Amino acid sequence: MANNLQRIVSLSGHEDDRIWHISWSHNGKYLASCGEDKNILIWTNINEPGNWDPINPSDITIISKLNEAQTRTIRSCEWSSDSKLIASASFDGIVIIWETINNNYNNWEQVASLEGHENEVKSLSWSYDNRLIATCGRDKKIWIWENIYLANQVNNQSLSSYFSKQQPSYEYECVATLEGHTQDIKYITFHNQLNTLLFSCSYDDTIRIWQEDPDERNEWSCISILQGHTSTVWQLSINYQSNLLISCSDDKNLIIWMNNSNDWTDSDSNWLIVSKATNLHKFPIYSIDISKDYGYIATGGGDNTIIIGETK
Amino acid sequence: EIFEYIRNINDPEHPLTLEALNVVNVDNITVDDANNTVIVKFTPTIPHCSMATLIGLCIRIKLLRSLANRFKITVLIYPGSHQSELAINKQLNDKERVAAAIENNHLYEVVNKC
Numbered sequence: 001m002a003n004n005l006q007r008i009v010s011l012s013g014h015e016d017d018r019i020w021h022i023s024w025s026h027n028g029k030y031l032a033s034c035g036e037d038k039n040i041l042i043w044t045n046i047n048e049p050g051n052w053d054p055i056n057p058s059d060i061t062i063i064s065k066l067n068e069a070q071t072r073t074i075r076s077c078e079w080s081s082d083s084k085l086i087a088s089a090s091f092d093g094i095v096i097i098w099e100t101i102n103n104n105y106n107n108w109e110q111v112a113s114l115e116g117h118e119n120e121v122k123s124l125s126w127s128y129d130n131r132l133i134a135t136c137g138r139d140k141k142i143w144i145w146e147n148i149y150l151a152n153q154v155n156n157q158s159l160s161s162y163f164s165k166q167q168p169s170y171e172y173e174c175v176a177t178l179e180g181h182t183q184d185i186k187y188i189t190f191h192n193q194l195n196t197l198l199f200s201c202s203y204d205d206t207i208r209i210w211q212e213d214p215d216e217r218n219e220w221s222c223i224s225i226l227q228g229h230t231s232t233v234w235q236l237s238i239n240y241q242s243n244l245l246i247s248c249s250d251d252k253n254l255i256i257w258m259n260n261s262n263d264w265t266d267s268d269s270n271w272l273i274v275s276k277a278t279n280l281h282k283f284p285i286y287s288i289d290i291s292k293d294y295g296y297i298a299t300g301g302g303d304n305t306i307i308i309g310e311t312k
Numbered sequence: 313e314i315f316e317y318i319r320n321i322n323d324p325e326h327p328l329t330l331e332a333l334n335v336v337n338v339d340n341i342t343v344d345d346a347n348n349t350v351i352v353k354f355t356p357t358i359p360h361c362s363m364a365t366l367i368g369l370c371i372r373i374k375l376l377r378s379l380a381n382r383f384k385i386t387v388l389i390y391p392g393s394h395q396s397e398l399a400i401n402k403q404l405n406d407k408e409r410v411a412a413a414i415e416n417n418h419l420y421e422v423v424n425k426c
Contacts (some may be wrong), residue, residue, distance in 0.1 A: 018411070036411075072415055075408075091412050120412050138412070184409070203406070232406060250406070283384065302384065302407075 009057035013041045021076045025083040034074040040066040080130045089121035111170035123187045127195035136185035142178040175218040187235045201233035223267040237290040248285035317378040348382045355390040368404040
């Protein structure tokens with residue numbers, strides 16, 4: 001890639017309203033965007049889903065609009081790992097789950113509505129097995145929602161086939177609320193492979209790591225508080241293979257953290273700051289992501305700039 | 313010029329404009345046209361003024377509506393003029409908090425009256 005990035009296409013669909021979040025489906029074929037207009041748009045290459053660099057850029061187009069579900073800005077939307085469901089988090093305090101009807105991505109229906117947050121929901125994350133959804137927002141709490149059908153599957157693995165004949169359903173219940181952050185929680189993510197580890201970052205300038213008690217289902221506790229930023233931490237990204245956690249903040253810095261053991265669930269292990277990038281952006285850094293396959297880090301800042309760095 | 317946009321905002325508590333109350337002053341506005349930045353420092357009427365955040369939000373919204381998109385707006389309490397200066401500055405410059413506040417119907421009405 002070196003120093004040559006070329007824009008493929010600019011997609012317009014949200015009128016003049018702010019777009020707050022975008023999310024790629026895990027199968028690489030679809031892009032979901034959401035924002036101030038209270039809509040989620042699904043984009044794809046209509047001729048060749050998955051090819052994001054077509055000869056004709058206008059092949060990339062909207063195939064579905066998920067609307068009239070939320071009454072305020074949709075701040076975030078995320079795909080389930082099987083690319084069939086999308087959960088959206090809104091300033092209206094509600095999280096809505098949509099499902100494609102018969103695998104047709106032009107057609108979606110609302111299958112669940114998670115209510116409980118006391119005010120704006122800002123971020124959400126699916127566990128790798130889609131059994132859990134973690135949500136966070138201005139009420140300073142992390143809410144954990146469990147899919148009852150999938151929970152029963154886990155519980156009743158050794159029971160008779162009667163249970164396995166239950167229809168998949170989208171009933172969720174709130175199984176835990178995690179308290180600890182002292183301010184608005186901006187972002188949350190599960191570990192990519194473990195549904196027992198959760199990472200959150202906040203307006204309280206800290207990052208917290210939470211773990212589910214191995215002996216007690218749905219009992220979560222905070223196992224680590226990472227302090228180093230001097231203002232709101234907007235986002236973080238993890239690369240467990242390289243043992244790295246990178247965070248970005250309103251303080252205009254990026255911090256690279258490393259765990260001194262390879263077992264992140266070991267509460268005796270420590271997180272240390274290995275590096276701080278202070279001169280990347282002259283404005284708050286709102287977004288950061290690590291591309292595990294290619295060794296790149298991307299950051300987006302309030303200076304209207306995206307910076308791509310290489311990890312060595 | 314920025315001063316023109318904000319001088320006539322009405323203080324939510326008193327029937328006077330921010331200019332009349334000396335909450336905003338042309339000397340406390342810094343514009344860097346080349347770098348697209350505008351910084352407004354305002355002085356709440358009293359050091360524990362409970363309306364300070366609201367006034368700051370009004371200033372911010374007025375500027376958002378009046379200025380070209382390219383400008384990055386920073387609204388700050390004039391240093392030393394309020395006891396919760398840091399906390400208020402943080403809220404006023406958190407774009408997500410500001411966006412949610414603007415969208416909040418109740419606040420929207422209050423702000424529009426200013």
